[in-house]
Amino acid sequence: xxxFRELPLDPSHPPHAAWGVWGQDDRxxxxxxxxxxxxxxxxxxxxxxxRIRLDLPLKQNFLRPxxxxxxxxEIYSIGDNMHDDKIHFNTQTSSQWDGxxxxxxxxxxxxxxxxxxxxxxxxxxxxxxxxxxxGIVGRGVLIDFAFYAKxxxxxxxxxxxxxxxxxDQLKVxxxxxxxxxxxxxxxxxxxxxxxxxxxxxxDEQEVIxxxxxxxxxxxxxxxxxxxWLWDNQFAAVCGDCPSFEAxxxxxxxxHEILLAGFGMPIGELFDLEQLAEHCEKSQRWTFFLASxxxxxxxxxxxxxxxxxxx
Numbered sequence: 275x276x277x278f279r280e281l282p283l284d285p286s287h288p289p290h291a292a293w294g295v296w297g298q299d300d301r302x303x304x305x306x307x308x309x310x311x312x313x314x315x316x317x318x319x320x321x322x323x324x325r326i327r328l329d330l331p332l333k334q335n336f337l338r339p340x341x342x343x344x345x346x347x348e349i350y351s352i353g354d355n356m357h358d359d360k361i362h363f364n365t366q367t368s369s370q371w372d373g374x375x376x377x378x379x380x381x382x383x384x385x386x387x388x389x390x391x392x393x394x395x396x397x398x399x400x401x402x403x404x405x406x407x408x409g410i411v412g413r414g415v416l417i418d419f420a421f422y423a424k425x426x427x428x429x430x431x432x433x434x435x436x437x438x439x440x441x442d443q444l445k446v447x448x449x450x451x452x453x454x455x456x457x458x459x460x461x462x463x464x465x466x467x468x469x470x471x472x473x474x475x476x477d478e479q480e481v482i483x484x485x486x487x488x489x490x491x492x493x494x495x496x497x498x499x500x501x502w503l504w505d506n507q508f509a510a511v512c513g514d515c516p517s518f519e520a521x522x523x524x525x526x527x528x529h530e531i532l533l534a535g536f537g538m539p540i541g542e543l544f545d546l547e548q549l550a551e552h553c554e555k556s557q558r559w560t561f562f563l564a565s566x567x568x569x570x571x572x573x574x575x576x577x578x579x580x581x582x583x584x
Contacts, residue, residue, distance in 0.1 A: 278501040281535075288379045290500060291535040293386045300386060301404035303374065303537015307509040308412045312458040316413035319562040320583050326552060328565075328580040329369040330468070330545045332361070337471055337479075337543055339488055339516055342367050365575040371410070371512075371567055372540040373402035375574035377529045385537045393574065401572035410539065412509055414563030414582055415448075415459045418550050420466025422447045433466035434474065434482060437491040438520040441498045451559040457507035460563050464546040465491040467515045492520040495528045504536055512541020512578075541578060549582050558584065 275295070276283065282291040296306050330337065333345050345363035352358050366372075374385040375393040382390055388400050419439055423431045431437050444463075448455070467490060471479055482489075492515055493499050499519075503511065511518050511532065518540045519528040532538040553559045562583040567576035 275507065278504040281504070287387075288381060288383060288535065290531050292504070292537060296537075298386060299399070300537070301400055303385060303539070304507070304509050305405060305410065305539065307458040307507050308408075308410070309458065312413075312456075313411050316411070316458070316562055319413055319560055322556075322584045324552060324584040326549050326582045326584075328544045328546065328549060328582055329578055330543055332363060332368050332577065334368055337368070337468065337483070337516070339483065365568070365573065365577065366542070369543045369545060369578055369580075370541065370575050371402070371405070371510075371565070371578050372533060372542065373405070373574045373576065374400040374533055374537055375402075375572075376533060378534045379530050384534045393572070396572045398572045398574075401570070401574075402567050402576050403569050403571050403573060405539070405567045406569040406576075410460065410510055410563070410565040410567065410578075412458050412460050412563060413456065414462055414561050415453055415455065416451075416462045416464060416546070416549060416553050416559045416561075417444055417447050417453075418451070418464045418553065418559065419443065419447055420464050420469070421550060421554065422450065423466070431491070433470035433491055435491070436489040436520055436522070437465075438494040439463070439465070439492065440494050441496070441502055444493065444499075444502075453559055455506050455508075458509050459506070461503070461508045461511045462541075462544065462546065462549075463493065463511070463513040463518065464550050465513060465515055467491060468543070468545060469547055487522040488516055490515040490517050490521040492518055493528070495519050495523040495526045497526060500526065500528060500531050503532070503538065508538065510539040510541065512539075512544050514544050514546045516542055518542065544578065544580070552584065556584065
């Protein structure tokens with residue numbers, strides 16, 4: 275594997291792009307780290323059989339950005355005592371994986387040089403259906419920054435607004451949790467955003483939902499964070515905010531570096547409250563993670579359908 279500082283492999287590619295690392299026709303990006311051997315090793319995390327859902331309800335409203343419509347769910351009769359249902363929804367209304375077609379470089383280039391026209395055609399070569407073929411399955415690792423901030427009585431950190439989490443802070447939380455990272459880990463960051471929003475009034479939730487741009491906590495948009503994520507060979511990253519990095523971004527834009535450059539899936543608005551409680555209770559912050567994105571050709575995002583299994 276080339277190091278972060280050796281990217282891009284071709285000087286004509288955008289900054290920090292990992293295009294060609296797994297071949298010019300690759301559709302998995304850093305999910306290539308989830309080798310069969312690593313999945314088998316991750317399965318050894320299953321000891322108690324406790325299973326925890328990581329998806330928020332599809333029809334939750336208060337956490338979604340206001341420009342995304344609420345899902346419409348219709349249940350209707352198709353005969354005596356028989357029903358079907360129809361759902362019309364934006365794949366990023368609730369918990370989601372951002373696919374490689376979601377965000378590109380300012381040059382209009384997406385992962386491995388795919389263009390916006392290819393993505394909008396509905397037959398993108400980097401559609402999210404490639405992930406559904408094998409799922410996102412491996413060792414999940416929880417960095418519970420919200421609990422760390424509470425335990426250390428941090429001032430100035432607001433889980434319901436823009437706050438930056440530095441690389442040093444990520445490392446300290448990992449150290450305090452006894453975590454040693456392994457290639458292929460799926461990094462999960464709990465900022466406390468979901469819980470902070472749930473504790474607010476409806477009017478306060480509406481203000482957060484309709485801010486433009488949205489104001490969310492997350493990792494700092496910095497080269498040292500990008501380098502750490504790449505060189506640790508994480509398979510994917512996710513968190514409990516509408517973005518993984520502090521939003522709006524300043525200086526670097528990690529969204530385009532991770533998705534369009536590395537080919538690293540970003541999970542957003544995951545429900546991490548029950549997971550965090552169980553990790554603290556059991557003093558275990560690693561577990562088996564199984565996620566099955568939708569099998570929809572050319573898709574740019576999907577509900578995660580994710581479970582943490584202990």
